[in-house]
Amino acid sequence: MIAETVCSAVxxxxxxxxxxxxxxxxxxxxxxxxxxxxxxxxxxxxxVVEWAADTAFSTTAWAGVVVLGGSWALFATTRAVERRRGGTPAExxxxRKAQRDAVAPAASAPSLGPGDRASDRPAVTGRKDSKGSPDDFSDIEAILKKHGI
Known part of the structure; x- marks a missing residue:
């Protein structure tokens, strides 16, 4: 009765x-x-208001909400465990079968060879080369000239 009065007033x-x-x-x-x-x-x-008011004050309805929440928690937990393990047993x-059938399942990444990469390339410094311009700034100067700066 009160819910109907409040709705009418609103x-x-x-x-x-x-x-x-x-x-x-x-x-x-x-x-x-x-x-x-x-x-x-x-x-x-x-x-609808009468039904909602009856449901809101019903202990059976709230027990049903608790059961639904527990069911959702079980679904979420089992899904999280399944993801952590890598899927269903069939997946x-x-x-595992696909890994066995692969051409080289245990192959590692290609090696870099006897030398390491840091010693193979020259060190980048701000020194000028034989032309008299810095190594890194020639292309930047060209871009600036192209834009009239």
């Missing part, structure tokens, strides 16, 4: 605000406010 207040908005020549906004304010009274007339079996 609808009446919304329609009043819509009327004031329409008086201010904002008809589109007034129509939208009126549409929103008619929703609570429509819910009362269809019986793991197929992955």
């Amino acid at each position: 609808s009446a207040a919304g329609l009043g605000i819509a009327a004031v908005t329409a008086y201010r020549k904002r008809f589109l906004a007034a129509a939208r406010i009126a549409a929103y304010s008619l929703i609570p009274i429509g819910l009362v007339m269809t019986g 793991r079996k197929e992955a």
